[in-house]
Amino acid sequence: MAHISVFAQSHPDKPALIMAGSGETVSYAALEARSNRVAHLLRSRGLAIGDTIAICMENRTEFFDLVWGAQRSGLHYVAISSRLTAPEIDYILADSGAKAIFGSDYLGETLEKLDTGVARFTVDAPVGAWQSLQAALEGKPETPIADERAGTDMLYSSGTTGRPKGVRIPLPEDPNIAGVNPLTMLTAMAFKSTQDSVYLSPAPLYHAAPLRWCMAMQRLGATVVVMEKFDPEAALRYIEQYKITxxxxxxxxxxxxxxxxxxxxxxxxxxxxxxxxxxxAPCPVPIKEAMINWWGPVIIEYYAGTEGNGMTVVGSDDWMAHKGTVGRPLLGIVHICDESGDEVPPRTEGAVFFESENRFSYHNDPDKTRDATNKHGWTTLGDVGWVDEEGFLYLTDRKSFMIISGGVNIYPQEIENLLVSHPKVADAAVIGAPDEDLGEKVVAVVQPLDMTQAGDALADELREFLRQSLSGVKMPKQIDFREELPRHATGKLYKRLLRDEYWGKTDSKIV
Known part of the structure; x- marks a missing residue:
């Protein structure tokens, strides 16, 4: 068994959490006490086993008080991006059925613009309808609630291709809060994590991977170091400072x-x-090669989704022998399928499906759930790719991002990977824009490292660079420059927003 409650007994003073920038530290004993108080608050406000709460705030220690409090109360907990607008947060609150939301001053005016009747708590000073979480916790016991039961997260997709959809999985069959957790087992076996590990999390906690992996590391009794916000040099400094493993x-x-x-x-x-x-997100081959050359063979890649229907994994040595792969299956069986849902031979491109016992559904969206499942019962995350004869999976792109230009299918990822490897490019997105002759034309939207260099000369330099590797049909017909691309803090690109701009859909929003 593994849980913060276990290590609160065996290693009470060990840091469970350190905020990288401020150095604020929470021991296992303190996290146990704080999460118990949250559990008592939830019960006192009528939240029962199976109910849902939402958390919308920046990276901070209270985030862990809340998720562990909900986990031990048998609740579903929804982590919402703190960058969303009030209508976008309202949508997720209504869709998830959340009965309470916990926020912070980080949301600014958004706090008071929410149009929801659910209970509202802020970890900062109360404002309007928002109650003080600190005041609400006053006098609550630091011991466990009487009806502890294991809960789980309910996380939403990033909304890169449409409105986000919640992935609601059943509560764990084992009600024991310290029961077997598959991700914790995977973290220990596949990623060499132990009680002695010191884990650095540089991304926002509202995203699936950072939240789940941080909690998995704490289930192992490791120390989690969370960056308040990613900064490239600071990340390197924290690795040295905290001796990150x-x-x-x-x-x-x-x-x-x-x-x-x-x-x-x-x-x-x-x-x-x-x-x-x-x-x-896909990692360009030159970037991955450079990282392995810099950091050594410590780099491991995995491909999976919030849906939990499967996972592939590849270490540095295997990747160097199969450059571009995202690995072989660790969970589930990979199938590459044609439009009819039938499996195709190796090195044939098609939709990537997982055969797995793990079932999922998109909350309040049976059509999307049905579309993600083929006639064999295999499920897909919407990606396109192929496998080689050894079973290594290679991703081509997302099917929804494919450009059809003059009847030719073009996947933007290949072009984007080349662009971002150019020394003057910080980020790049490739989309299809309307074209009278071709139906769609290839457009590259580039974020230069130095915006003062944006212009025709850089565009010509990039075209010459691309011509060395791309056929004419894949060459961007247009190169535009932006100071910043609409990229999610977790690395995913809101390509839909860019595409909608070029197609004249100006009402598009990040959701």
């Missing part, structure tokens, strides 16, 4: 660290790193 990243983190000046990149001692995991 395990960490998790997204490719944009790698890109930004690699583009630091050489004297900055070599300034910090990274020798404590045993495992650096990355996921969430």
């Amino acid at each position: 395990n960490s998790q990243w997204v490719p944009t983190h790698f890109v930004r660290m690699l583009k630091l000046p050489e004297e900055v990149r070599t300034r910090y001692d990274l020798s404590s790193l045993r495992v650096a995991v990355h996921a969430a």
